[in-house]
Amino acid sequence: MHDDDGTVIKDDPADWITAIAMREDRAAFAALFAFYAPRIKTMLMRAGASADSGEDIAQETLLTVWRKAAYFDPSRASAAAWIYTIARNIRIDRLRQLQRAKLYALQETIESEEPERPDAALSSTQRADRVRAALGQIPQEQVQVLKLSFFEGRAHGDIAQQLDLPLGTVKSRLRLAMNRLRHLLGDLS
Amino acid sequence: MTIMHHPSDATLAAFAAGTLDGARSLVVATHLSLCPACRKAVRTFEHVGGALLDEAAPTGMKPGALERAMAQLGEPEPVARQARPSEENLPAPLSHYELGSWRWIGRGVQWRSVAVDAADGCRVFMLKAAGGTRLPRHRHTDTEWTCVFQGAFRHDLGRFGPGDFDEADDSVEHNPFVEEGAPCICLVVLAGSIELQGWMGKLLQPLIRI
Numbered sequence: 001m002h003d004d005d006g007t008v009i010k011d012d013p014a015d016w017i018t019a020i021a022m023r024e025d026r027a028a029f030a031a032l033f034a035f036y037a038p039r040i041k042t043m044l045m046r047a048g049a050s051a052d053s054g055e056d057i058a059q060e061t062l063l064t065v066w067r068k069a070a071y072f073d074p075s076r077a078s079a080a081a082w083i084y085t086i087a088r089n090i091r092i093d094r095l096r097q098l099q100r101a102k103l104y105a106l107q108e109t110i111e112s113e114e115p116e117r118p119d120a121a122l123s124s125t126q127r128a129d130r131v132r133a134a135l136g137q138i139p140q141e142q143v144q145v146l147k148l149s150f151f152e153g154r155a156h157g158d159i160a161q162q163l164d165l166p167l168g169t170v171k172s173r174l175r176l177a178m179n180r181l182r183h184l185l186g187d188l189s
Numbered sequence: 190m191t192i193m194h195h196p197s198d199a200t201l202a203a204f205a206a207g208t209l210d211g212a213r214s215l216v217v218a219t220h221l222s223l224c225p226a227c228r229k230a231v232r233t234f235e236h237v238g239g240a241l242l243d244e245a246a247p248t249g250m251k252p253g254a255l256e257r258a259m260a261q262l263g264e265p266e267p268v269a270r271q272a273r274p275s276e277e278n279l280p281a282p283l284s285h286y287e288l289g290s291w292r293w294i295g296r297g298v299q300w301r302s303v304a305v306d307a308a309d310g311c312r313v314f315m316l317k318a319a320g321g322t323r324l325p326r327h328r329h330t331d332t333e334w335t336c337v338f339q340g341a342f343r344h345d346l347g348r349f350g351p352g353d354f355d356e357a358d359d360s361v362e363h364n365p366f367v368e369e370g371a372p373c374i375c376l377v378v379l380a381g382s383i384e385l386q387g388w389m390g391k392l393l394q395p396l397i398r399i
Contacts, residue, residue: 026259033255038247045248055251059258066262077232081239088207088238096211131240149206150234151241156203171199178198181233189232 013079014072014124021069032079033062040087047091047153057094061087076189078128084150091153127188134184142177145170192224192352196334200356201227205234212311215303216354216378218282219336223352280338283376288315297322297367303376312379318342318367328362331380340373342366349375 016032019025037058044054064086072082122130135143148159156174160167196204196217203209204217221228289302297319305313318324320340334356341350344363349355357363367373 024262026262029259029262030255033258036242037250037254037258039242039245041250042245042248043242051248054248055254058250059254062258063261078236078239080243081232081236084238084242085235087242092207127236128240128243131236132244135237135240146202146237147241149202149208150238151245153206153208155208156199171197174202175198178202178230178234181237182230185233185236186229188236189229 012123012125014074017065017069017072017079017082018074020066021072029062029066032065032083036065036080036083037062040083043087043151043153044091046151049091053094057087057090060090064090074124075122078124078131080128081131122188130185130188134181137184138177138180142173142180145173146177149174191350192226192354194347194349194353194355195224195227196220196354196356198230201230202234205231206238210311212305212313212378212380213334215282215286215305215313216334216336216376219280219338219376220352220354222280222282223336223338224354280336280376291317298324310380313377314379315374315376317372317374319372320367320369322367324365324367326362326364329357329359329379331359332378333357333361333380334378335375337373337375340371341368342373342375343368 011031013032013035016025016028019028020032040058040061041051041054044057045051049057061083065083068086072079077085135146138146144163145159148154148162149156154162156170157167159165160170163170195201200209200213200217204214204221209217221231283303287304289304291299291301294300299317301315301317303313303315305311318340324342334354335349337349337351337353337355339351341348341353342365343349344365346355346361346363348368
């Protein structure tokens with residue numbers, strides 16, 4: 001992980017989450033907030049949220065991290081992946097409330113104990129490094145589609161329109177990316 | 190249970206990114222609750238989301254943002270939504286929705302509503318078809334996604350048993366047949382409408398309210 005000057009930060013954000021879970025460590029919360037809240041805000045704004053709404057969701061995400069810290073399993077996800085899923089679920093909940101749909105982030109309902117444990121010997125930071133390295137091995141055109149989908153929250157149809165591609169091409173790029181990621185990261189999750 | 194038919198990678202990616210509409214999310218979540226392999230695929234995609242978040246350029250928070258967050262740390266957690274007690278061993282994602290009672294809609298076939306106010310015109314329902322039932326040949330004007338919980342049906346593209354996910358689009362015209370034995374129960378999300386084929390289908394069309 002790098003801070004804003006590009007300096008390598010030695011701390012593992014997973015340790016901050018663990019410190020919150022073990023002893024309600026406010027300094028660890030402040031460190032997590034300083035790194036992730038501004039990045040979540042960027043992600044939400046790229047997905048079309050206003051600055052206020054992006055700020056609000058970033059706040060709620062970090063408060064949820066505080067409350068749910070005990071549920072974080074560093075043998076299963078990197079801190080970043082876990083925080084990403086929390087921000088995503090809050091975004092979905094907000095959208096559904098706007099649509100007044102009786103739906104919410106179903107992503108939360110499917111978590112259950114897996115019989116097969118992933119490789120628990122890897123630290124959260126090692127996991128994050130592996131994912132970054134894997135993304136470096138994927139063709140740029142596939143990474144572009146992953147970014148639009150996962151970071152900017154765009155539906156596949158919108159991505160096709162934006163890149164002026166057939167929908168089938170967007171889907172096949174995702175499939176090719178997934179095949180590669182399964183191969184490179186299959187042991188991580 | 191051996192699951193043979195899974196959602197496409199593009200569909201799993203959309204679910205992991207949170208860009209799938211609500212009704213389709215429900216049928217995918219139902220499959221995921223039964224399928225460890227697809228849960229793993231979704232987690233792999235979530236790692237991608239995490240890596241992109243780590244690499245993002247920060248946008249400054251408003252002055253005092255951290256202090257405001259810290260001031261709320263002691264507050265009790267908001268009351269979580271209560272899932273209703275699960276009936277008939279339904280997959281977990283469905284336990285959050287109000288289900289209508291079963292109604293007959295044709296010979297051997299029952300239907301029950303799933304109260305999803307889908308904003309985009311999708312309809313969500315469960316079907317229960319008796320063993321040996323042949324459903325009318327039909328095609329769809331858009332997509333029909335189905336997840337089986339119990340029993341099995343077959344059509345041109347294979348056998349669909351518990352946990353299997355059938356992602357049919359408007360290129361598919363099929364004539365599903367329910368295997369002999371236990372009734373087949375599944376969750377269906379339908380976008381567009383069903384067009385029944387043949388004179389029998391045309392007779393039935395107005396009677397089928399789904």
